[in-house]
Amino acid sequence: MPVDVMIVDDSAAIRKILQRVLLQADVPLGKVIEAGDGVEALEKLKTVKVGLILSDINMPNMDGLALLGALKAQDATRDVPVIMVTTEGSSSRVMEAVNLGASGYVRKPFTAEQIKEKLAGLI
Amino acid sequence: MTHDNLVAYIRTSTRDVFSTMLGLELADGEPFVKEEAPAPIDGVLALIGLAGRWAGSGAFSCTAQTALRLASQLLMQPYEAIDDEVLDAVGEITNMVLGNVKTAIEEKLGPMGLSIPTVIYGRNFTTRTIGRSKWTVVPFHLDSEIIEVHLCLAPSKDPAAARFHKDQPAAILSIE
Numbered sequence: 001m002p003v004d005v006m007i008v009d010d011s012a013a014i015r016k017i018l019q020r021v022l023l024q025a026d027v028p029l030g031k032v033i034e035a036g037d038g039v040e041a042l043e044k045l046k047t048v049k050v051g052l053i054l055s056d057i058n059m060p061n062m063d064g065l066a067l068l069g070a071l072k073a074q075d076a077t078r079d080v081p082v083i084m085v086t087t088e089g090s091s092s093r094v095m096e097a098v099n100l101g102a103s104g105y106v107r108k109p110f111t112a113e114q115i116k117e118k119l120a121g122l123i
Numbered sequence: 124m125t126h127d128n129l130v131a132y133i134r135t136s137t138r139d140v141f142s143t144m145l146g147l148e149l150a151d152g153e154p155f156v157k158e159e160a161p162a163p164i165d166g167v168l169a170l171i172g173l174a175g176r177w178a179g180s181g182a183f184s185c186t187a188q189t190a191l192r193l194a195s196q197l198l199m200q201p202y203e204a205i206d207d208e209v210l211d212a213v214g215e216i217t218n219m220v221l222g223n224v225k226t227a228i229e230e231k232l233g234p235m236g237l238s239i240p241t242v243i244y245g246r247n248f249t250t251r252t253i254g255r256s257k258w259t260v261v262p263f264h265l266d267s268e269i270i271e272v273h274l275c276l277a278p279s280k281d282p283a284a285a286r287f288h289k290d291q292p293a294a295i296l297s298i299e
Contacts, residue, residue: 016198108223
């Protein structure tokens, strides 16, 4: 069954790459909704439902960790798996994301295989 | 943090990003130290700021032709002129290269923040960093092209004052 996915990253290049990588990882992609930061993501999620969110951390306006906290605080989005895809590779940042409820953490640069591994069991 | 440490971190990170995300292998050039901020005569330059107990700026520079090749490799479609997508691709490559350098040096220097990259394309421009700082410059050869990664780091006089907004530019640009 196709899965609608939201990709949150301030880089249009990374949004495009992630969409391609999801296809390479054999994800049954439905709609792909893009957002450039946490604020835009939350705004779009008022009107659409998704089965998976991939989010960067370092973004303007609202970063990925603040977005993650907001998603986990709302009934409508609490159970949506969120995978952080970011250059922020320090163990403290990984722990912060895990403690906030992230389902996975992928460090940039990434391969399709790494994304596929993180998605296993989530969708 | 020595020049040799920084060179090693930059080489590891840059090779990793290029091989994983672009499918390109780089050959090492000879690293050096200089006092001026990066200033290609023309081309594409991406700047990114770092702040914490140590603070500074990082940069990635290449010719316009190389930027087109990098964007084409990253996004798997041909680009023949510099546009927003090409500049965005160079910004993201810079973010990945210097973000991974930051992660490596955080183990020795403590947590640091990374700004959002600013990417400039033009001719006859110069950049300037406030204060007197030495830049570690690490060149790479991509066939006949040269790519440079620059990093300038120094202990913060006042770490609290070193905090900056993510959108703050990393350096000052002047166009002549």
